[in-house]
Amino acid sequence: MKQYLIKRILRSLVSIVIVVAIVMIxxxxxxxxxxxxxxxxxxxxxxxxxxxxxxxxNWKNYGYIDYVPYTDWLQDLCNKGxxxxxxxxxxxxxxxxxxxxxxxxxxxxxxxxxxxxENGYTVQxxxxxxxxxxxxxxxxxxxxxxxxxxxxxxxxxxxxxxIQVDNIHNVEDPEFDGERKLSFTWKDPAYGGEKFxxxxxxxxxxxxxxxxxxxxxxxxxxxxxxxxxxKSYSGNNKDQDVYEIMTTTQGNWVQxxxxxxxxxxxxxxxxxxxxxxxxxxxxxxPVLQDRFTDNYTSTQTVxxxxxxxxxxxxxxxxxxxxxxxxxxxIGLWMALKKDKLIDKIGTAYIVFITAxxxxxxxxMFKAAGAALGLKTTFQMxxxxxxxxxxxxxxxxxxxxxxxxxxxxxxxxxxxxxxSDYVKFARSGGLSENEIFRKHIFxxxxxxxxxxxxxAILGAMAGAFITxxxxxxxxxxxxxxxxxxxxxxxxxxxxxxxxxxxSVVSLILGDVLMSLVDPRINFTAKAR
Amino acid sequence: MSxxxxxxxxxxxxxxxxxxxxxxxxxxxxxxxxxxxxxxxxITKKLERDREQAGRNPAxxxxxxxxxNNVVEFDNMCTYFFSDVGTVxxxxxxxxxxxxxxxxxxxxxxGCGKSVTSLSLMQLLQRPAGQTVGGEIRLNMGDGTxxxxxxxxxxxxQELRGNYISMIFxxxxxALNPVFRIGRQVNEVIELHNPDMTEEEVKARTLEMLExxxxxxxxxxxxxxxxxxxxxxxxxxxxxxxxxxxxxxxIADEPTTALDxxxxxxxxxxxxxxxxxxxxxxxxxxxxxxxxxxxADYVVVMYAGRVIEKGTADDIFHHPAHPYTIGLxxxxxxxxxxxxxxxxxxxxxxxxxxxxxxxxxxxxxxxxCEHCSGKYPPEIRISDTHxxxxxxxxxxxxxxxxxxxxxxxxxxxxxxxxxEGMNNG
Numbered sequence: 001m002k003q004y005l006i007k008r009i010l011r012s013l014v015s016i017v018i019v020v021a022i023v024m025i026x027x028x029x030x031x032x033x034x035x036x037x038x039x040x041x042x043x044x045x046x047x048x049x050x051x052x053x054x055x056x057x058n059w060k061n062y063g064y065i066d067y068v069p070y071t072d073w074l075q076d077l078c079n080k081g082x083x084x085x086x087x088x089x090x091x092x093x094x095x096x097x098x099x100x101x102x103x104x105x106x107x108x109x110x111x112x113x114x115x116x117x118e119n120g121y122t123v124q125x126x127x128x129x130x131x132x133x134x135x136x137x138x139x140x141x142x143x144x145x146x147x148x149x150x151x152x153x154x155x156x157x158x159x160x161x162x163i164q165v166d167n168i169h170n171v172e173d174p175e176f177d178g179e180r181k182l183s184f185t186w187k188d189p190a191y192g193g194e195k196f197x198x199x200x201x202x203x204x205x206x207x208x209x210x211x212x213x214x215x216x217x218x219x220x221x222x223x224x225x226x227x228x229x230x231k232s233y234s235g236n237n238k239d240q241d242v243y244e245i246m247t248t249t250q251g252n253w254v255q256x257x258x259x260x261x262x263x264x265x266x267x268x269x270x271x272x273x274x275x276x277x278x279x280x281x282x283x284x285x286p287v288l289q290d291r292f293t294d295n296y297t298s299t300q301t302v303x304x305x306x307x308x309x310x311x312x313x314x315x316x317x318x319x320x321x322x323x324x325x326x327x328x329x330i331g332l333w334m335a336l337k338k339d340k341l342i343d344k345i346g347t348a349y350i351v352f353i354t355a356x357x358x359x360x361x362x363x364m365f366k367a368a369g370a371a372l373g374l375k376t377t378f379q380m381x382x383x384x385x386x387x388x389x390x391x392x393x394x395x396x397x398x399x400x401x402x403x404x405x406x407x408x409x410x411x412x413x414x415x416x417x418x419s420d421y422v423k424f425a426r427s428g429g430l431s432e433n434e435i436f437r438k439h440i441f442x443x444x445x446x447x448x449x450x451x452x453x454x455a456i457l458g459a460m461a462g463a464f465i466t467x468x469x470x471x472x473x474x475x476x477x478x479x480x481x482x483x484x485x486x487x488x489x490x491x492x493x494x495x496x497x498x499x500x501x502s503v504v505s506l507i508l509g510d511v512l513m514s515l516v517d518p519r520i521n522f523t524a525k526a527r
Numbered sequence: 528m529s530x531x532x533x534x535x536x537x538x539x540x541x542x543x544x545x546x547x548x549x550x551x552x553x554x555x556x557x558x559x560x561x562x563x564x565x566x567x568x569x570i571t572k573k574l575e576r577d578r579e580q581a582g583r584n585p586a587x588x589x590x591x592x593x594x595x596n597n598v599v600e601f602d603n604m605c606t607y608f609f610s611d612v613g614t615v616x617x618x619x620x621x622x623x624x625x626x627x628x629x630x631x632x633x634x635x636x637x638g639c640g641k642s643v644t645s646l647s648l649m650q651l652l653q654r655p656a657g658q659t660v661g662g663e664i665r666l667n668m669g670d671g672t673x674x675x676x677x678x679x680x681x682x683x684x685q686e687l688r689g690n691y692i693s694m695i696f697x698x699x700x701x702a703l704n705p706v707f708r709i710g711r712q713v714n715e716v717i718e719l720h721n722p723d724m725t726e727e728e729v730k731a732r733t734l735e736m737l738e739x740x741x742x743x744x745x746x747x748x749x750x751x752x753x754x755x756x757x758x759x760x761x762x763x764x765x766x767x768x769x770x771x772x773x774x775x776x777x778i779a780d781e782p783t784t785a786l787d788x789x790x791x792x793x794x795x796x797x798x799x800x801x802x803x804x805x806x807x808x809x810x811x812x813x814x815x816x817x818x819x820x821x822x823a824d825y826v827v828v829m830y831a832g833r834v835i836e837k838g839t840a841d842d843i844f845h846h847p848a849h850p851y852t853i854g855l856x857x858x859x860x861x862x863x864x865x866x867x868x869x870x871x872x873x874x875x876x877x878x879x880x881x882x883x884x885x886x887x888x889x890x891x892x893x894x895x896c897e898h899c900s901g902k903y904p905p906e907i908r909i910s911d912t913h914x915x916x917x918x919x920x921x922x923x924x925x926x927x928x929x930x931x932x933x934x935x936x937x938x939x940x941x942x943x944x945x946x947e948g949m950n951n952g
Contacts, residue, residue, distance in 0.1 A: 420701035427649055427696075428716040428768060429689035431682075438715075442706050518752040519705055 004522035012503040019499040021155055027488045035486040036233050048129045050138025056146055062233055063154055070112055070143035096128035096141045121145035166224050168204035173279040180204030190272040192259040208275040208296040229493030234485045242493030250473055251305030251380040260291035274300040305380040309460055312474035316459030319397035327405030335413030346406055353403035358465050365396045378472045393470045397463055412444035446517045453508035457501045567609040570939055571655035582680030592665055592673045598776045598808045599625040603662035603931040606647045613880040617643040619832040620930030630809040632823030640832040641812045645778045649694055650684045661933035690720040693769035697781040699762035703753035710749035713768050720772045736767040741797055759790035773805045780812045795822055820844055828852050831876050831887040838913035848915040850892045905929045
């Protein structure tokens with residue numbers, strides 16, 4: 001069993017990597033790279049050579065290419081001590097056109113080109129764009145080199161940086177002067193330092209708080225391990241971490257009394273436990289200086305609603321539970337009363353759900369719900385206290401699911417009804433009811449059980465159509481938005497997330513099935 | 528098109544007529560199909576209602592045995608299937624007895640109604656399509672009374688199944704529920720029929736039964752799942768379950784067909800021994816003449832839903848009287864005798880939807896005479912134990928009576944007539 005599971009998990013990891021690789025090929029190699037700037041406001045603000053540089057710089061940031069400007073290369077040489085500051089300055093001032101270059105510039109450009117050729121870079125020189133002998137805006141001459149990153153390298157950097165462990169060497173600030181260490185305290189300073197609340201804090205780590213307690217589920221929280229799924233390129237969440245986009249709370253700020261490290265007590269929505277190091281943020285910022293004593297200044301805020309994942313999960317998990325609670329008994333009943341009225345009504349319902357496209361019946365439910373006075377457009381803040389907002393999304397998700405459960409359970413039950421062991425049980429004197437409840441049900445549930453982990457984990461994936469129709473701020477729309485906005489970082493991150501969910505739920509489903517069905521045994525060799 | 532058709536007609540000639548005849552039976556027009564469906568719905572509804580009514584009144588299903596030494600008596604039992612192609616008379620007026628502490632072998636080719644007979648006895652037919660429409664099956668309750676299985680309500684039937692009659696099926700591989708442990712499955716039946724037993728007693732009984740059927744590692748098997756056992760072991764477990772409540776009659780429906788020959792012998796041996804141990808009878812359904820010869824005290828030969836010959840094993844095997852039985856015996860390979868080709872009975876069984884009104888075997892019979900084109904032959908006693916349905920003994924034997932068939936159209940008609948029929952039967 002263990003051996004099988006380990007093998008299985010390894011294989012699953014490989015398949016996840018393959019999925020991510022395929023997505024990466026699609027979006028990094030096959031898609032036009034310029035598209036990621038399509039909705040970038042900054043891109044339109046810069047012009048001429050500046051725009052080109054902007055593009056290359058962003059491509060570098062997003063991992064498309066390696067990009068080396070000529071001046072940076074010179075600076076590097078200077079840092080290494082191969083050339084002195086004077087030469088660097090002389091060599092850096094290359095002309096508007098190659099003809100205008102001084103001797104030393106020509107020499108160093110030749111060296112740069114040689115270096116680039118050696119390392120597989122492509123050198124590009126942009127002549128200055130002039131307007132009546134004056135430089136046009138953003139038209140300064142540019143010289144740089146770039147090379148494409150290979151898929152394997154990209155995959156490696158992505159997956160090796162996926163799970164990050166916070167450690168005391170994480171902060172790469174040359175001006176960091178404090179002692180790098182971890183400290184443990186019984187009394188969390190975020191609560192004013194008087195309440196009993198153990199916490200592990202770090203100095204030199206990315207997060208200030210590594211382990212801490214709150215009164216919210218699951219009570220003990222950690223910042224030690226975090227996922228780095230990539231960054232958003234464009235759209236509303238530009239430059240935000242994908243994991244953060246999925247998991248940070250949404251809605252209105254919730255203010256509470258906060259004691260800042262300086263001792264300032266204030267009504268604020270800041271969550272001090274999320275403080276992250278930002279180099280040089282304290283310097284020259286009086287607002288922060290009033291509150292913080294060190295550079296751990298970037299905090300998230302406490303908001304009153306769920307995160308994207310939270311909304312999707314809550315809605316989907318309730319609807320899944322509802323679906324199983326309703327669908328299984330009805331399916332059982334239909335099988336028991338095969339060809340009777342209840343079976344026919346149920347079949348009609350199944351046919352309806354199967355035949356009408358998803359959007360169709362969800363819109364129908366929406367119209368019907370509106371007629372009943374239910375809220376059809378989800379409002380985050382109001383939904384916290386008004387159950388009426390939740391009913392339609394949950395029902396719309398549950399009803400089709402009910403239909404499929406009914407259909408499959410009925411089918412499996414009827415399959416089993418004609419099997420020999422049922423005849424044998426009957427010949428032993430068992431009543432139909434007992435045979436149904438004990439013998440057939442357990443057998444018919446084997447394939448159904450396989451889907452349960454998928455249903456629960458799949459809940460996190462959100463529901464595209466339902467969330468769109470009812471404007472639920474869930475995770476469902478994330479991928480679609482990302483694709484529309486060429487937000488490639490989000491696409492890769494969300495794909496990885498979905499792939500992981502489906503692979504894990506398949507494994508769990510198989511394990512669960514082996515618990516129900518004694519014939520499935522992971523240890524036995526194939527016969 | 529028409530030219531071609533004509534050409535076909537002219538060129539084919541005689542076989543064309545045959546084809547037409549075939550068409551008549553296998554092809555049903557939409558109109559006919561609707562009529563049949565409507566009729567089936569009507570009649571099954573009526574039969575189910577009648578059965579329900581009879582089930583409510585214990586007087587309607589308690590009778591007396593003709594001979595108290597019999598465990599089960601079939602008396603002109605008719606089981607029909609109301610299918611979409613018409614009424615299939617799977618079993619049509621069969622009569623035979625199963626005496627106490629004996630083995631009765633029921634033989635016949637596939638589709639002759641052997642299994643339907645046993646399923647009728649257990650009331651395990653696929654209802655509402657399959658119905659026992661006439662006759663009686665009397666089950667000896669041991670206290671001087673008897674139950675007419677045909678009218679027994681289902682809840683009473685559930686008390687009988689496993690307790691008075693139990694059944695062993697052909698496929699031991701699939702007869703046990705794959706997701707429950709052996710112990711649990713045996714316990715279940717014992718608990719069901721002995722509600723007063725404590726858990727330990729039930730377990731003790733289960734282990735005793737497992738030991739009885741020759742399972743050495745009874746504690747181990749108790750904890751095992753069916754898939755961990757071999758076919759023979761599974762059949763032993765099935766036998767243990769069937770015998771757990773010491774029933775008066777065990778129906779063994781081809782118990783050894785799915786097993787290899789050595790295991791076959793073991794299982795048959797076991798059945799025979801256990802039968803004597805718990806004083807019950809076996810109704811052995813098989814098409815393996817060798818098995819019947821080795822096991823049975825009495826043999827019933829069925830053909831196309833009717834009993835054509837019955838008697839002791841000696842009667843059937845050494846003095847077969849019906850041409851069909853004679854043919855069967857001839858077609859057996861004999862050890863030490865060299866033949867080029869084994870004998871076979873020519874022709875095939877008539878269509879069960881559309882049975883002829885003369886002897887069903889006439890068209891295949893090598894010994895038929897002019898009598899045979901008349902009514903279906905009556906049962907004729909040719910010795911104390913030997914009864915055969917064949918006109919060849921019409922003059923010499925004692926005529927016992929014609930098998931009673933049921934006209935399904937009649938069933939729908941007036942109600943008093945049916946009441947009469949029930950009293951008669």
